[in-house]
Amino acid sequence: MGYATQKMAEEKVFKDPVHRYIHVRDQVIWDLVNTREFQRLRRIKQLGTSYTVFHGAEHSRFNHSLGVYEIVRRICDDVFPGRDAWNEGERLVSLCAALLHDLGHGPFSHAFEKVFNVDHEDFTRRILLGDTEVNAVLARVSSGFPQDVADVIAKTYRNKLVVSLISSQIDADRMDYLQRDAYYTGVSYGHFDMERILRVMRPLEDQVVIKLSGMHAVEDYIMSRYQMYWQVYFHPVARSAEVILRKILQRAKELDANGYEFKQPLRHFQSFFDRTFTLKEYLALDESILMTYFQLWMEEDDPILSDLSDRFVNRRLFQYIEFDPGKDFRKLAELAVLFTKAGIDPEYYLVDDSSSDLPYDFYRPGEEGERLPIHLLMPNNEIKELSRSSQIVDAISGKRRTDYKLYFPEELLTDGKKKAVKQQIRDMIREGER
Amino acid sequence: MGYATQKMAEEKVFKDPVHRYIHVRDQVIWDLVNTREFQRLRRIKQLGTSYTVFHGAEHSRFNHSLGVYEIVRRICDDVFPGRDAWNEGERLVSLCAALLHDLGHGPFSHAFEKVFNVDHEDFTRRILLGDTEVNAVLARVSSGFPQDVADVIAKTYRNKLVVSLISSQIDADRMDYLQRDAYYTGVSYGHFDMERILRVMRPLEDQVVIKLSGMHAVEDYIMSRYQMYWQVYFHPVARSAEVILRKILQRAKELDANGYEFKQPLRHFQSFFDRTFTLKEYLALDESILMTYFQLWMEEDDPILSDLSDRFVNRRLFQYIEFDPGKDFRKLAELAVLFTKAGIDPEYYLVDDSSSDLPYDFYRPGEEGERLPIHLLMPNNEIKELSRSSQIVDAISGKRRTDYKLYFPEELLTDGKKKAVKQQIRDMIREGER
Amino acid sequence: MGYATQKMAEEKVFKDPVHRYIHVRDQVIWDLVNTREFQRLRRIKQLGTSYTVFHGAEHSRFNHSLGVYEIVRRICDDVFPGRDAWNEGERLVSLCAALLHDLGHGPFSHAFEKVFNVDHEDFTRRILLGDTEVNAVLARVSSGFPQDVADVIAKTYRNKLVVSLISSQIDADRMDYLQRDAYYTGVSYGHFDMERILRVMRPLEDQVVIKLSGMHAVEDYIMSRYQMYWQVYFHPVARSAEVILRKILQRAKELDANGYEFKQPLRHFQSFFDRTFTLKEYLALDESILMTYFQLWMEEDDPILSDLSDRFVNRRLFQYIEFDPGKDFRKLAELAVLFTKAGIDPEYYLVDDSSSDLPYDFYRPGEEGERLPIHLLMPNNEIKELSRSSQIVDAISGKRRTDYKLYFPEELLTDGKKKAVKQQIRDMIREGER
Amino acid sequence: MGYATQKMAEEKVFKDPVHRYIHVRDQVIWDLVNTREFQRLRRIKQLGTSYTVFHGAEHSRFNHSLGVYEIVRRICDDVFPGRDAWNEGERLVSLCAALLHDLGHGPFSHAFEKVFNVDHEDFTRRILLGDTEVNAVLARVSSGFPQDVADVIAKTYRNKLVVSLISSQIDADRMDYLQRDAYYTGVSYGHFDMERILRVMRPLEDQVVIKLSGMHAVEDYIMSRYQMYWQVYFHPVARSAEVILRKILQRAKELDANGYEFKQPLRHFQSFFDRTFTLKEYLALDESILMTYFQLWMEEDDPILSDLSDRFVNRRLFQYIEFDPGKDFRKLAELAVLFTKAGIDPEYYLVDDSSSDLPYDFYRPGEEGERLPIHLLMPNNEIKELSRSSQIVDAISGKRRTDYKLYFPEELLTDGKKKAVKQQIRDMIREGER
Incomplete structure (x- = not known):
């Protein structure tokens, strides 16, 4: 056998x-x-x-x-x-x-x-x-x-x-x-x-x-x-943690590109920074390793890497507001300018994020990965696409829904420094909440 | 307020x-x-x-x-x-x-x-x-x-x-x-x-x-x-993983005591080896850090540390047999000698482990932490210790039950080297299974 | 107090x-x-x-x-x-x-x-x-x-x-x-x-x-x-039992109206047949009483009452086919004629039944009991009708769905008597299944 | 086939x-x-x-x-x-x-x-x-x-x-x-x-x-x-309903034996009273029929049958006290005398009931239906009776536990008539509660 x-x-x-x-x-x-x-x-x-x-x-x-x-x-x-x-x-x-x-x-x-x-x-x-x-x-x-x-x-x-x-x-x-x-x-x-x-x-x-x-x-x-x-x-708070995580990795990569000397001598990330990684190096990574790095990076001199790492490890997440990219693009630009004025790098501290879902779709040749529809087998052995039989599925079929959020560190906007500009930021943000 | x-x-x-x-x-x-x-x-x-x-x-x-x-x-x-x-x-x-x-x-x-x-x-x-x-x-x-x-x-x-x-x-x-x-x-x-x-x-x-x-x-x-x-x-397989974990830490500590030079330069464990650790150093540890170390130690030159770490990370656990410490103490000693002869360090590869539980106990002054019994409030407002009312609880009250196991790496006993002595070991172990 | x-x-x-x-x-x-x-x-x-x-x-x-x-x-x-x-x-x-x-x-x-x-x-x-x-x-x-x-x-x-x-x-x-x-x-x-x-x-x-x-x-x-x-x-089989139950009560009422002498002397139903019932008589009824009657009626001489009662008590239910009252009204009439020819009373043995549901509806003044919509309380304390916020609820809102079935006793159509007309009936019914 | x-x-x-x-x-x-x-x-x-x-x-x-x-x-x-x-x-x-x-x-x-x-x-x-x-x-x-x-x-x-x-x-x-x-x-x-x-x-x-x-x-x-x-x-309240149910049937049987003329003419029970019942008559009974009778019997002239039927149908159950038949047999006799004095028939209104269970037993030839024990199949293919391996099962094995209760209609003991003797009864009962 x-x-x-x-x-x-x-x-x-x-x-x-x-x-x-x-x-x-x-x-x-x-x-x-x-x-x-x-x-x-x-x-x-x-x-x-x-x-x-x-x-x-x-x-x-x-x-x-x-x-x-x-x-x-x-x-x-x-x-x-x-x-x-x-x-x-x-x-x-x-x-x-x-x-x-x-x-x-x-x-x-x-x-x-x-x-x-x-x-x-x-x-x-x-x-x-x-x-x-x-x-x-x-x-x-x-x-x-x-x-x-x-x-x-x-x-x-x-x-x-x-x-x-x-x-x-x-x-x-x-x-x-x-x-x-x-x-x-x-x-x-x-x-x-x-x-x-x-x-x-x-x-x-x-x-x-x-x-x-x-x-x-x-x-x-x-x-x-x-x-x-x-x-x-798509829970917005989990996405806040995800945003921070992404920004940590982005910051570390940028620092390395700029010749920053990391205190910790481990090299798990080096080949990823350099884009020379092998399969073995990829398999050597897991979430324990990443969590260990984040904790080491909390001790780094770079304030952004250190702060973001601390946020992720100790769950000090960003706040968020609703954000409509079609309507609010100008506002995002204005906020970025104000963040810079307030001494907060918008690249790392003002992040828009979207989640989007298409609950079900029938077959649309040539589109979006050509997802396979669900077919029903009728009593007469015919085949019928689900949304043609189900009123409920038909109602949501092909309707994409997207959620946009804008993330930022609320408590940085209320501490003592640069009060005026921060007040301006807070006013703009509060508008978005209405 | x-x-x-x-x-x-x-x-x-x-x-x-x-x-x-x-x-x-x-x-x-x-x-x-x-x-x-x-x-x-x-x-x-x-x-x-x-x-x-x-x-x-x-x-x-x-x-x-x-x-x-x-x-x-x-x-x-x-x-x-x-x-x-x-x-x-x-x-x-x-x-x-x-x-x-x-x-x-x-x-x-x-x-x-x-x-x-x-x-x-x-x-x-x-x-x-x-x-x-x-x-x-x-x-x-x-x-x-x-x-x-x-x-x-x-x-x-x-x-x-x-x-x-x-x-x-x-x-x-x-x-x-x-x-x-x-x-x-x-x-x-x-x-x-x-x-x-x-x-x-x-x-x-x-x-x-x-x-x-x-x-x-x-x-x-x-x-x-x-x-x-x-x-x-008390599941015996989880205890196998626990035994290996303990032996990894014990080996690392011993190596450090003997002046072994670890390849990896991190120092989370140093103060624990030296027994100088502070509260802050204790709090810096978590299971991500330990898993990271175990993966680093898989690359160490010491074959025992490297093997045990690999076993833990990749779940290659020890096998076990029932073991009665009262009756089988001589056998354990004999096995230890045979393991040594076979080139397998019994300190790390032949481990006895016990789990013990007392499901419930009434109050016994002076004994075992003087555990507080459960008291029932009777309709007449008297207080009555649980095992005096419950036949089932009485039946198991104060009856400690202990499970002993002997752990060892089965596949090391069947590879090509030192065949005769390994056969002897396997025979002794098989007896224990009966 | x-x-x-x-x-x-x-x-x-x-x-x-x-x-x-x-x-x-x-x-x-x-x-x-x-x-x-x-x-x-x-x-x-x-x-x-x-x-x-x-x-x-x-x-x-x-x-x-x-x-x-x-x-x-x-x-x-x-x-x-x-x-x-x-x-x-x-x-x-x-x-x-x-x-x-x-x-x-x-x-x-x-x-x-x-x-x-x-x-x-x-x-x-x-x-x-x-x-x-x-x-x-x-x-x-x-x-x-x-x-x-x-x-x-x-x-x-x-x-x-x-x-x-x-x-x-x-x-x-x-x-x-x-x-x-x-x-x-x-x-x-x-x-x-x-x-x-x-x-x-x-x-x-x-x-x-x-x-x-x-x-x-x-x-x-x-x-x-x-x-x-x-x-x-709306399960069609439970509705089959419901149809039979209704027809039992209808038959008993009709028999009483026609002066039929019931063998059993109990009088729980008399005031309902006569429409003279009091509150006390209504409260004296329950499902035990009805089940007792149905079992007594199984022994009655009237073949329809006896048969229907036996069907309900011993769960010998009617079969059913899909039925579209708009399209199939003529067919129902034709079937009724054929049933009569076959010696099966269509009043009791050929029954159409419908179930209908409106999953959710917003407020439509003057219509259908003016059902109260569900209102959401928005963060700004405004009130918003549910289907205006929920895409899924909007999709099914106000859409009534109705299911029609035609019930009949299948095994009566296959026994030995009046073969030709029964074959005709079966052919018409089989069409309905396609 | x-x-x-x-x-x-x-x-x-x-x-x-x-x-x-x-x-x-x-x-x-x-x-x-x-x-x-x-x-x-x-x-x-x-x-x-x-x-x-x-x-x-x-x-x-x-x-x-x-x-x-x-x-x-x-x-x-x-x-x-x-x-x-x-x-x-x-x-x-x-x-x-x-x-x-x-x-x-x-x-x-x-x-x-x-x-x-x-x-x-x-x-x-x-x-x-x-x-x-x-x-x-x-x-x-x-x-x-x-x-x-x-x-x-x-x-x-x-x-x-x-x-x-x-x-x-x-x-x-x-x-x-x-x-x-x-x-x-x-x-x-x-x-x-x-x-x-x-x-x-x-x-x-x-x-x-x-x-x-x-x-x-x-x-x-x-x-x-x-x-x-x-x-x-063995819930004592469900047993109260059971006691009443038993007493209803017993009363009806006794009334019939004494030539009592029931108002209701149905005859489901007659063959059971006479002990001439056939299989068909047995199968004609179900709980609907019994519930119907109980409701009819609520209208009977016999006060005991009528009262007990009302209690069962409308859930007006007996109260109960703990009762030790070994110790309290004399008390039961005394209570019966007092009940009679108080005009309450002890045969129907003072009922002792016991529930008894043997959770598990090993095989005892010749005893109690010779119940089959549970056997374990050991790894060596031997068979071992469960209580020999399980400490917990051993602890309860063969230990019969019985619960005795004495049931009576509490509210009959507090209404206005025969106050003195009822007080005496209540005192005796209250003792039993201590």
Whole structure:
């Protein structure tokens, strides 16, 4: 019996608060979990800076990755077998892609990617195909298997049905994170009847479709998603922490570019400043390392780096006001001038930020990544796009909603120095609150 | 109006998965939460190494501290007011002690305390009374207030009723952690009817007593506690990670004592090796810092430090067998000799560990910290010790149960070198499994 | 101290699966719960025939009435006190109206009301004001108090704020039944963050408004309501049982009108057939009595009454097809003719039924009971109608959705008799399924 | 393909609050659910009079029967297949016995059985083997199949492994009712990790054993059971309602024996009074019928029957005191004399009642139904009785606990008549409260 189909003598289970138990019988999956690249995901939080608002949101990407695997495993083992469109030979590649789909995420990846211009999807691919323990496990299955897994995650795999399990508007990734993030934050959104959705999923040529009888469960899922985005993922206070984080990294990079001598001699960041980093250097980073740097940087002489680091570590965040970039662009410029006058660098202390979401969309060729719509399987075996059957989904379909905020350190505007100009700033800001 | 009674303009709430919401109205509490010493608890896990078994157990002591506060707040605001034995003047000191009772915990404190011979309770006291932001907040209430809070936590406070809220066999600390740790691990133990227990708590001179009608809820709480200890807190695999952690710190300390030159130049540990550490140096530590060191130490030349660090970071844990220290002491000695012969240092690779619990005990003067028993308030207003009324509690009362394990790196015993002696070791170990 | 403010020596609590505990301190409330008219609600199911689909839905209106009381109690005791628009003097009338709002419901009231042309709201009023135990309790508060409670329930009470607690588009009635019916049926809809909604409710002149920060919780509540209507309340199989129930009562009434001699001598229904019923006769009915009659009627000689009763008691329900009354009216007439030819009385065996819901609506003067919209309280203290702020609510606002079904006994169409005409019927029906 | 293995074209599911979904694929099971004898279980409450205390406990035996079926189905379909000791041929008989094990229960069966000296287990057998729809379905499987199912329920079936699934100290019956009754009452007891227990169940010759690794889950189950008995099943107020119910039936029977002419002409009870009842007459009874009678009897001339019926219907229950039959037997006799003097018939108004439970017991040949102990499967494949491994179970093993209460109508003792003797009674009773 080959490695691809090798089962462990006894099933392993992980106790999981969301799915109760996560079941592993395949030796390949067990070996992947035990690689150092996968274990590294324990040191990267699933929700980045959200823990600064929702103190329960301290769970890692390790958690979530196991969860996505478990959902796909249930589909492959309980729902799809025996159906025409499903090819048992795609089971293992589906499980591996589910487990490994977030492998390339770096520490606080949102901010990190922006500042250092890296892309976690690119790193997922490099880990799968490069000189890693994960690659060694996958290559034991077959020489082409690492590439297959990478293709599924990159959505270029030949079998689009497999791709749609992991990446579609109702995929295992989203079904896990909505429930999981709801569980750890403790919010009452994020719940939907996944059991029912799994029961009514059907493989159909190049996609997963949903039987009409499950339409209301899917509506509920889309509403959960909508609520989680606006209540949790886009929470303005978590974004304040994110803004500061980004500005710390930007400041450090700038200081290095300007020849600043850091007191601390560690070199984890050097190759990122220089843009010479290797895969190994990327994998050496995690959120422990970043938190350690931030604490060291609190002792640096540069007042901006030191202040921002202190803010992040000790949660002294920026305040914010609503901000309409179309209407208020002139105001932002004026505020920048006033900040400079007040001795506060607007580059680091006056930051606009936006979050934007499209709750659901039907297929629009050529636009926005051509997201796959959700299709219903009607009783007469026809296929119908969801928003054509669901009044509620139709109502929100294709409607992008964006939230803009302007962040700044309120207490710096009320201390004793430069009183007049600060008063002017405060007046302008107070207007924005009205 | 003084600071002690100052309420915020608007109540602040924290979303909490266990208590739904945590309510803060007192300015003092809000200010304490925002100190850097309290924020530091976000960087220290509540359950140390348990996350290596229960992947959900990544929650911090920050979580738990807020939870204990909330339980005491509910007692002080909803249950006790209007009862004779309760003095409203004790409310604030109770809330502060609840919030701050774990303030002195260090990173992975169990292991850290053992190796560096420090005591987190001592540090809690030093943070409360020393030059800290927490002390500054407390001292604003009154000059003696920091000492009062410290006394409650040290159980020496004049009002024993207040002490018993925080430290007794049915205190807010235990009620929070049982539920919280159950929630994050996802186990089905740890649940009990706290609502009911809170409803039947009564202040009585120097202790909290429980109305007889709540006896079954208390029984259930004690059983939950028992199950959590054996299913979660003493889990042998988490203890394996803990053993390795302890051995890493011990090795680093030994290397330093022997003049070993560490490649990495950071000095967070130096004062602990030298036993010259200050409060500030203690507070500078957290689990991010330790994880960073472990990753740096993976690159050290010392093979033991490097191997143990790799094991911890990448979760390559020791195996274990049952071990009876009374019966098997000779065997341990023999194994140590064989390990040495096999070129494996038994000091670091053959470790016995025990966990021990006393689920409940009545009062035994002079013994074991003289733990306070749980007293029932009978309908005739008499007081009766719990185990005299509850058959189940009586059955387990005072019965200490201890679990011994012997840890070792299994795969080192099966590699190619020194085959004969390793075979001998494996035979001895296999005997222990029978 | 008067009866109106009399508190019991010790609080009474009811264990409730939805609200955990229901708290009663007021003697008036306790006395009302113990009246025979309120205890009668234990013998009337909250969800009528839904138990034929959701076997868990066997809970009574007693359950729900206590739940509505508890929600209003929490608003009156925890949320409103101290706010300008709230008058403490309205507390008791609010609690009583909440507790008693469903008092007039009869057994399977939907069907019963239709056939006997009675109105449960009218009976609620008569119980409150007539010669009943409930009236005696209320009148002890003051002579005008029974009328006040009746006015609140009838929405004519002078203080519209009180009315809106019990009857509005986000009232305690709906908040309880959505959660409660979800709990007992076991569906995953019906959950929303009531804790949050309660926290952001504010009394304002003649209505309850919701702070803007609670808008998403209200959206979630409206979506829950939408899902419960379509997944539970309008379930076509429960409506099949409802149709049969209605037809049983209609048949019995018709038989009586035609001078049919019932075998069973009981006379509970006589006054309803004659339309001479008194309040006392109405109160003597409950679902036990009706179920007893249905079982007795199974033994009657009239084949239609006997068959329909057997169908209801032993759950041998009608099948159904989609039916568009606009388009299919001719078909219904044709089917009726064919049913008659086949010897099956279409009056009892071919029944169209519709369910219709308007998920939310803004205020439309003069239309449909002029339902009160939900108003948001903006940060600047302005008031804004919900659908003007919420994109999702706007999308479904004012959009009525109706579901039509045609019910018939499928197995009667496949038995041996009158094969040709039955085949014709089956063909017509099968068309409807396409 | 035979009827025994016939699967439905599409799986049917029941939404269930406890097990989420109940799955039916077998045509036999579906046909059994649709029999009138099984549907009758909808009209019999699972917890008899408990709803008078726990208002949520209105669920029927239909609920529970489906739940037991689902647990056995999961064992047969997910846990046992492929294991040596399990014979696939026993699957169907196991499922049927699980579904039908409570079929013979009558209305409020505890009280009913006592007064009319019937036995629900005997009726289960008669329904399975007699002229019923259930028998017709079972006999289609094979002529001996009804007897096989009856044997499993009677514990005399040849394959004791099958018996132990339905009737042992850790069977599907108990696992369902503990969870289900906890759910509907809303108490926080009754929860245990059934998922884990199912995972570690192993078939072994003539019994189900539990792998050692599941011992703590079983301990938790036994504690849940203990708590449910004392908190719910033996609740003294529910027993008060039960006492009254018993006394109503006893009074009606006595009146009939004495030639009393009942006003109401219905004859459901006549054959029970005469002890001539048939199976059909037994099946014609349900709780609706009994509730109807009680309401009719409220109008009878006999003051005792009328009063007791009113008490039950309108929940005007007896009060109670603790009562020790060993010590207080003389007092009971004295009270009876005083009651008679006071004009209150002690036969109906002074009732002692006891509840007794043995939480767990090891095997004691010849005693108490020889209950089967729970056996653990040790890692070395030995079998060990649970209480020999579990300290907690050992502590309560074989310890019977009994609760005695004395019930009486308190308000009759304080009305105006016979003041002196009533004072004497009240004094004696008050003594008992001390």
